[in-house]
Amino acid sequence: MAALTLLRRGSAPARLLSGTLNARNPCIGATQGCHLRRHFSNNKILVELDEASGVAIMKLNNPPVNSLSLELLTEFCITIEKLEMDRSCRGVILTSAAPKIFSAGLDITEMCGKSAEHYAAFWRAVQELWLTLYGSNMVTIAAINGTSPAAGCLMAMCCDFRIMADNPKYTIGLNETQLGIVAPFWFKDTMTNILGHRLTEQSLQLGQMYTTPEALKIGLVDQLVPEDKVQSTAAAVICNWLAVPAHARQITKSMMRKQNIERLVNHREADIDNFVNFIGKDSIQKSLQVYMDRLKQRKQ
Numbered sequence: 068m069a070a071l072t073l074l075r076r077g078s079a080p081a082r083l084l085s086g087t088l089n090a091r092n093p094c095i096g097a098t099q100g101c102h103l104r105r106h107f108s109n110n111k112i113l114v115e116l117d118e119a120s121g122v123a124i125m126k127l128n129n130p131p132v133n134s135l136s137l138e139l140l141t142e143f144c145i146t147i148e149k150l151e152m153d154r155s156c157r158g159v160i161l162t163s164a165a166p167k168i169f170s171a172g173l174d175i176t177e178m179c180g181k182s183a184e185h186y187a188a189f190w191r192a193v194q195e196l197w198l199t200l201y202g203s204n205m206v207t208i209a210a211i212n213g214t215s216p217a218a219g220c221l222m223a224m225c226c227d228f229r230i231m232a233d234n235p236k237y238t239i240g241l242n243e244t245q246l247g248i249v250a251p252f253w254f255k256d257t258m259t260n261i262l263g264h265r266l267t268e269q270s271l272q273l274g275q276m277y278t279t280p281e282a283l284k285i286g287l288v289d290q291l292v293p294e295d296k297v298q299s300t301a302a303a304v305i306c307n308w309l310a311v312p313a314h315a316r317q318i319t320k321s322m323m324r325k326q327n328i329e330r331l332v333n334h335r336e337a338d339i340d341n342f343v344n345f346i347g348k349d350s351i352q353k354s355l356q357v358y359m360d361r362l363k364q365r366k367q
C-alpha cells in the first residue's frame with residue numbers, strides 16, 4: 068500500500084507548484100547561507116533535512132554493519148514516506164553512519180530458524196523497501212561510503228545516481244549465489260536496467276562483488292571520489308538533479324521504472340510465497356548457517 072509513489076501519486080505538478088525552492092536552482096538557498104536544518108531520527112535511521120536546499124541526508128545507523136533487519140526495513144520505509152510527504156524535501160542522499168560499511172544487506176539472522184509467518188513479514192518489508200525507494204518521486208543519490216553486498220547494493224541501485232568512496236577495500240555487488248540463495252526477479256530487473264542483460268546474468272550467476280574501479284567501469288556506480296569527498300560530491304550532484312523541472316524529471320523516472328514496479332506489485336503475494344518456501348528448505352537453511360559460521364570464523 069505504502070509504495071509505488073511514482074505510479075499512484077499524481078503529485079508531480081503539485082509538488083512542483085508547492086515548492087518553496089528556486090525553480091532554476093533549488094540549491095540556491097543553501098549557497099546563500101539561509102540554512103534551516105531539521106534533524107529527526109528513528110532508532111536506526113538518522114535524518115538531517117536542510118530546508119534551504121530541499122535535501123535530506125539519510126544515514127543508516129545499525130551497527131556494526133547496517134544489516135537490514137525487519138526493524139530497520141520498517142523504519143526505512145516510514146522515513147522515506149515521511150520525507151516524500153514533506154513539501155520542503157525534494158531529494159535524499161542515502162549513506163551510512165557506520166565506518167567502512169554502507170550496508171551488509173539483509174540481516175541473515177532474520178532468514179534463519181524462524182517461522183513461516185516471520186519470513187513472510189520480513190520479505191514483505193524487503194519488497195516495501197524496494198517499492199518505496201525505487202518508486203520515490205524524490206531525487207535519490209547513494210553516497211556509498213563502504214562495502215555494499217546484496218540488498219546493500221540493491222538499495223544503492225534503487226537510487227538515481229551512485230557515488231562511491233574510492234577505497235581498494237570496498238566492494239559492491241549482488242552476491243546472493245555465494246550464500247546459496249537466489250536474487251529474486253526484481254533484484255535482477257533493477258540490475259538489468261543498469262548493467263544490461265549479459266552482464267547482469269554473469270554478475271548474478273557468479274554472485275560477483277566488484278572492486279570500486281570495476282564497479283565504475285561496468286556502470287554499477289556512476290562516480291568514484293576520495294572517501295572524504297563522498298558527501299560533498301553527493302551534495303553537488305543532487306543540486307544538478309534538483310535543477311531540472313521536477314514534474315518532467317518525475318514523469319520520466321516513472322516512465323523508466325513503471326514496468327518493473329508493476330511486475331512486483333502484480334506478483335507480490337506469489338513472490339512472498341516463493342520466498343517462504345525457498346528460505347524454509349532445510350538445504351537453504353544449512354547454506355545460510357554455513358555462511359554465517361564462515362563469517363564468524365574469519366575473525367578468529
Ligand SMILES: CCCCC/C=C\CCCC/C=C/C(=O)SCCNC(=O)CCNC(=O)[C@H](O)C(C)(C)COP(=O)(O)OP(=O)(O)OC[C@H]1O[C@@H](n2cnc3c(N)ncnc32)[C@H](O)[C@@H]1OP(=O)(O)O
Binds near residue numbers: 170217341345346363
Ligand atoms: C527461486 C525464487 C527465489 C526467491 C527468493 C529466495 C531467496 C531470497 C534471496 C534474498 C536476497 C538476499 C539478500 C541479502 O542481502 S543476503 C545478505 C548478504 N550479505 C552478505 O553476504 C554480507 C555478509 N557480511 C560480510 O561480508 C561482512 O560482515 C562485511 C559486511 C564485509 C563486514 O565485514 P567486517 O567489518 O569484517 O565485519 P564482520 O564480518 O566481523 O561482521 C560483524 C558482525 O556482523 C555480522 N554480520 C555481517 N553481515 C551480516 C548480515 N548480512 N546479517 C546478519 N549479520 C551479519 C557478523 O556475523 C558479525 O557478527 P558477530 O560480531 O556476532 O560475529
